[in-house]
Amino acid sequence: MDTADRTPSVTGGGRGRPRAGARGQTASMADVARLAGVSSQTVSRVSNGYAGVTEETRQQVLAAMKELGYRPNSAARALKRGEFRTIGVITFSLSTTGNVRTLEAIANSAAHEGYAVTLLPVAVPTQDEVRGAFTRLEELAVDAVIVIMEVHLLDAATIALPPHVQVVVVDSDAGDRYNVVDTDQAGGSRAAVRHLLGLGHGTVWHLGGPEGSFAAQRRADAWHAALVEAGRTPPPLLRGDWSAESGYRTGLELAAREDCTAVFVANDQMALGLLRALHERGRRVPEDVSVIGFDDIPEASSFLPPLTTLHQDFAEVGRLCVKNVLRKMRHEGAERGTTLVPTRLVVRESTAPPPSQA
Amino acid sequence: MDTADRTPSVTGGGRGRPRAGARGQTASMADVARLAGVSSQTVSRVSNGYAGVTEETRQQVLAAMKELGYRPNSAARALKRGEFRTIGVITFSLSTTGNVRTLEAIANSAAHEGYAVTLLPVAVPTQDEVRGAFTRLEELAVDAVIVIMEVHLLDAATIALPPHVQVVVVDSDAGDRYNVVDTDQAGGSRAAVRHLLGLGHGTVWHLGGPEGSFAAQRRADAWHAALVEAGRTPPPLLRGDWSAESGYRTGLELAAREDCTAVFVANDQMALGLLRALHERGRRVPEDVSVIGFDDIPEASSFLPPLTTLHQDFAEVGRLCVKNVLRKMRHEGAERGTTLVPTRLVVRESTAPPPSQA
DNA sequence: GAGGCCCATGTTTGCGTAAACATCGCGGCG
DNA sequence: CGCCGCGATGTTTACGCAAACATGGGCCTC
DSSP, X not given: OHHHHHIIIIIOGGGOOOOOSOSSOOOOHHHHHHHHTSOHHHHHHHHTTOSOOOHHHHHHHHHHHHHHTOOOOHHHHHHHHXXXXXXXXXXXOSOSHHHHHHHHHHHHHHHHTTOEEEEEEESSOSHHHHHHHHHHHHTSOOSEEEEESOGGGGHHHHTTSOTTOEEEEESOSOTTTSEEEEEOHHHHHHHHHHHHHHTTOSOOEEEEOOTTOHHHHHHHHHHHHHHHHTTOOXXXXXXXXXXXXXXXXXXXXXXXXXXXXXXXESSHHHHHHHHHHHHHTTOOTTTTOEXXXXXXXXXXXXXXXXXXXXXXXXXXXXXXXXXHHHHHHTTOSOOSEEEEEOOEEEOOSSOOOOOOOO | OHHHHHHHHHTOGGGOOOOOSOXXXXXXXXXXXXXXXXXXXXXXXXXXXXXXXXHHHHHXXXXXXXXXXXXXXXXXXXXXXXXXXXXXXXXXXSOSHHHHHHHHHHHHHHHHTTOEEEEEEOSSOSHHHXXXXXXXXXXXXXXXXXXXXXXXXXXXXXXXXXXXXXEEEESOSOTTTSEEEEEOHXXXXXXXXXXXXXXXXXXXXXEEOOTTOHHHHHHHHHHHHXXXXXXXXXXXXEEOOSSHHHHHHHHHHXXXXXXXXXXXXXXXXXXXXXXXXXXXXXXXXTTTOEEEOSBOOGGGGGSSSOOBEXXXXXXXXXXXXXXXXXXXXXXXXXXXEEEEEOOEEEOOSSOOOOOOOO
């Protein structure tokens, strides 16, 4: 009778509850409970799939939920449980294939694990901007963060991160301080150089990425090492900014050098530009010059000629990021260290033996 | 005295508060309030920048916040305020340039407005998948949703959406039921056709996108209409799936037709494949065949030859999406209707007058 | 047949915040 | 000189959910 007495005045529909912030009414557990004739705790149990609820009761509750269009309120749930089931992804621009593909893989993996992904774009990759993003992130509802970005930009910002937010990094060499997941840049570059040397080229030129990029650095280093290891003389390192345009500019220079018969380009976009430059200058690919890229973007097979390149398994990178960050959250180890995802050489039509100089 | 009595046992530091869900301690308002010697409400006022707090008190509170590393708990805040300050973006794959660029613009605009963006990837564009995404979304902490996707896939799912969640759609013709923001597909296509006719071509072929796509449909319709309007006979419509590979396949067919001197391709990727096919078959671009694309992806200027195409202003589309959805949330109108963002013709080297057939 | 035990369910409580309301003290004005 | 008003601050309460604890009834065991 206590219940009967309280029902109408405290929680009853008659009151026309105020509902401060939100516009649209949303049924709460209490509403469902009342309709189903059970306690709100029982509704909670059904909602969370706990055992110990009679099938009959469960059906009643489910029916009531359906009738009222009940949706659990995630804010309340997060408040109570102390976790948001959300992963933040902080990245500098979505203009590079790699970042996008990785992000997509992360989002898919996270969804699969029941986590949502909140995106934090950083317009300009300066420390200030990154710090700004992290500041926003702190106030945000995330349990963990994945950083797709060279980590040195993040160092100053890290201080501000709440201590319990776990971080996993892509594209960095900070394996000693963070948990890093990355493509095996070095292995891929070695494979590229060996492929070209194996075709008979005397040496291999390299068009690398921009200075700040860890991936670019790593690819350039491995290229250099592979040549030295094979007893060849590495030509001077050329640099682009990942864009097709920069590949074109470099290609114009390179086309003028008769002694250049093989180029390893640090990504497919630049390779595209390079192909255009070579074509314009009358240097045939692969007859006069062999070109190999990195990434294996979907368009690579439609380049002129179809591009030999190193396939990156972005999906795997994303998957591992999520896996690692969740493991860290659950304190199952893997606090630091680097996980490498292997690449795969895809041979198409842009590489061939060098022109016979006999 | 009641207060004095309760303080040590209820909120005092001595107890070592349990902190159920979360790992890392986070200072709460109460902690800050105690340290600063004020009430938690005053902390709230400082935290939210309300007037009516003495500068002196404010400084004390700020100092206490800093010392404790206080971060407002967004779950509690969301629960109290009834809003999450988060926008959900649901999209089918991030593999097309347009989607990615739009997403990026949305994220930037949202960040600018103080909103976070939660990503909801849909692996396969089936109704079931979309409905699944929406179900996840419902339980998610979002105030509004932007759908980057043909809307008919979403129809069945909409029912499940909580009524107060606003929706804005990209790439759809559902302007009568939703608020739609989109590139002016028709205007762009007309510009493409007119550009080619203006160069002297008798008619223009069209390689369109896949059946399900509204953008593809719209571009094809406008292409057809522009030709009819100019008194030309439209050739049969060809279809690809947006991929360079499909452009290549179509290109092989088209290369065999002597009467084809101009092709309007519905996106740049397919144009890339088409260029390769024409090249392989010895049809020169633009001397023998003119090709015009759509999108103006960054690589388009590095195609062989650099591609004439229609520039889409994705940044503007994203900005408008956010603007509209926020306006809807604030009930400032704009419930329905379509907003079109104009395109811009970028003339490069893939278009020229037709070969003289005299 | 009585005691205990366990299963299904109900009740209480508090997560951190902020709106609403309460209080308190001080200055100005009649 | 007393009262009013207002500005600064404190107190209470509820947001929706779920852990912890409470209850109560049926069944098993000896």
